[in-house]
Amino acid sequence: MTADQSGASGDPSKSAEEIQDWIIDYLAKELDTSPNSIDPSATFDSFALDSATAIGMTGDMENWLGKRIDPTIVYDYPTIEEFSNYLAGQK
Template sequence: MPVPTTGHTTESLTTWLAERIALYLKRRPDEIASDVPLAEYGLDSVAALSLCGDIEDDFDLVVEPTVAWDYPTVDALAVHLMEEIAADTAKSGGA
């Protein structure tokens, strides 16, 4: 799959997600391990919904409110978002 032209990488999305999740959970980003299920940190439905809103605002992607449970770690969510960004870029680029 080609790298999207948006400039996002899985690493940059992982960092962004860790920062957002840390904000919601009142933790430091370095306390959010990318391979630990978000539920183990206490991510609840309110925070998950807020995360969805931030994803929509910052990346112009519409994601389901269950995305934090469908992709339960920062790593899994970052990979999913990269796939969504790539698909959206391909679609809008006429590919």
């Protein structure tokens, strides 16, 4: 994980719940479904996002969080829940 503090401009205090909700809303729009149908314990893999969509989501999340996200950390934190907890706990 690379936390590029020099470029940080966003609110660093987003909670795991806020991050999780953001991801679920994003995926729901991408999959044209309701946020309620998305299980936070599901892996990103299970949504079959193509790589361009995955990179796009990471980019939008970086803009929202105001920090760099290494896209490869998803291998270590493969579910929405784990990924959100990791990002919230990471300073």
